[in-house]
Amino acid sequence: MADRLRYRVWFTTRQKIVTTVLALAVLGTGVGYVVDRATTPEDRSCARGVERPAGSAECVGVNGDGYDFGVPSLTEVARAIATENATLTSDEYATVALLLPLTSTDPGMRVKVQHEVQGAYARQYRANHASNSETPRIRLVLANTGKGNAHWRPTVERLKTMTAAPDRLRAVSGVATSSTEVRQAVASLTGAGIAVVGTTITADDIANGPGAGNNRYPGLARVSPTNSDEAKALAHFGKVVAARALLVQDTRTGDHYTDTLKTAFAASLKGAPYEPQLFTSPPDPTDEGTTANTFRQITHLICDTRAETVFFAGRHTQLRQFINALGARGCAERAFTILTGDEGSYLGADLKLDRKALKTRLTVRYASLAHPDAWQPSPGRPVPRTGGSAAAYTTFVADIARASKTPVPLADGQAIIAYDAMATAVHAIRQATPDGKHYPETADVATQWPQVKGSLRVEGAGGWICLDNFGNPFDKAVPIVELAQDGSQRFVQIAWPEGRPPAASCLPPRRG
Known part of the structure; x- marks a missing residue:
């Protein structure tokens, strides 16, 4: 009796039709899902201006809205940068990008990166709040090149599109490792007419110099001595x-x-x-x-x-x-x-x-490249009369205190040198700004380096920054x-x- 009932339920003509329709509907839904997945591009975005390149789980790109690139040690300072950027109106600022391997997995590099971002932010804040209302004000963005700078190319290409409004990118700082990838990134940026200020690049061949063919990076300046x-x-x-x-x-x-x-x-x-x-x-x-x-x-x-x-x-x-x-x-x-x-x-x-x-x-x-005790006098060790000053370092100490709720370690010199590089970028941007204008032309910033010397030097926290005609620091304190x-x-x-x-x-x- 049960078999007859089961037969009538599942194998009547009507039930066959219903079963077939349902099966086709289910199959159609599955096929539609597969087709939709195959024809709709995968969303690889991480934040505004940031995405995961094909074949990579790293988030690379450019952002100044507080995104920390998935690196917890950068969360606090990234939010501080976003807060500062939010105070700027659309027609009053120029942008400086900090180009670094923010998602490096090497412990030493992660510490270096964190301290450099903190130093750059400290100088951004000073530029906007303690410089007698000089213009333009400074917007800071973080630019991630990925572990080992492997994804420098898409990030640099993104930066090259940011010279027009609303970003008005006028300089790139950071550029912190003397590697082939960084050399290629610098060549690409300076080739596009964008001024670059290297923080801790020290290789002699990522620099300009006298002689024909030695101006390979027009618009590059460095605040660290060469090797x-x-x-x-x-x-x-x-x-x-x-x-x-x-x-x-x-x-x-x-x-x-x-x-x-x-x-x-x-x-x-x-x-x-x-x-x-x-x-x-x-x-x-x-x-x-x-x-x-x-x-x-x-x-x-x-x-x-x-x-x-x-x-x-x-x-x-x-x-x-x-x-x-x-x-x-x-x-x-x-x-x-x-x-x-x-x-x-x-x-x-x-x-x-x-x-x-x-x-x-x-x-x-x-x-x-820098040390917190270098410009602090102590018994038997006076501060040199030239080449730097205790006053410039004291100013830095007050500024860096804003970058973190806990004291920023300074012994590795990274925060100091990043602060000085940012100061150099701000100096060039403002020197290049014509009277009556809010901000300079992109190409004019890259031509400022030969004038950063003498009374126009940058009073760096790690020592004077007096650039030669090729953008290299002369007799920088070591x-x-x-x-x-x-x-x-x-x-x-x-x-x-x-x-x-x-x-x-x-x-x-x-x-x-």
Whole structure:
């Protein structure tokens, strides 16, 4: 009886029709969904001006509305920037973009990025609230190039569309790593007539210079000394005897920081009796790789020499590995000093650094780009009469306090140098603004750098910024910093590329 009933329910002519219609409806809905998904572009937006490139989960692009790019350490300062930007009316501002790998996963880079954004915001606030109502006011936006600057191209292309209203982009700052991607980004921006102010790029070949064909980046200025200037400052400071020194260098090419640093160090070691000790870092130098094994072997060879000073040309991950290895050397009775470039500033926050290595008669010193103690007088260490001032640094300290509810760490120098780069960008924008106008033409900002010197210099928190005709800082103060035994970054003294502070006039001499 049950079978007959089931048969009549499901297999009558009427039920067959109903069942068929329902099945087709369900099938049609599924097909429609698939077709709709296949023909409707995927929404890859993250925020206004920001989206995920094809094949990537990173959010890259440009935003000044408080978006933190998914990085919690940037949330507070991104919101502060948005609050400041919201006070500006549409016809009174020019925009400065801060171009950085905001979504880097490297712990050291994340700290660097956070401090640079805080320093830039602090100077934006001063420009808008403590400059006698000078115009234009300054709008700040964050521009993310992604981990390793891999997505620099779409972000730079977006910036190049922002020179007209309502953005009126007039300068790009940040530009903080001496890599091939950053060199390409700088070339693209300056090629489009946009002024660029590098914060911590130090590679000699991401710069302009005298001679035909050396003006590859028209409109580029830098507030950090070149690697050559860092090396000269270290040499003047250390009075290194070449006969008792050697060079440890990375063989990986294409890294402009490392390539130019080892060239500069080699020039300081003419006549040294030992050939360089070589290692090869991974393609991404923030990876650990296998270089620690190589450094264990290199320390044996160093013990075989009469060297006392070791110049290190490499990135911070490998520098940390080398310090750890040298701390465990067999010739523990011998003292060594490691001298390196500004990548040493990452070491203070590096949790993988073996602090015990610093207690084995091993001294680590590096050429910093800025340090909070450099322009603060102390007993037996007066502030130089030229090249910078305690007053400029004191102003910075008051400004940076607004950037965070908790004190911003300053020992790595990143907030200071970003503040000074922003000050330089604001200076050029306002110098280029004609009387009676609210803001300058884009091309006029990029031509300002040859006049940033003498009485028109920028009084930076990290020292005077006097640019030569090619946009490079002349005789910029180089704080020599020592990694203390507890891992803190102890200021030693200011060194100078020219061997002494600049004259009060701060006018670069004729070159080449």
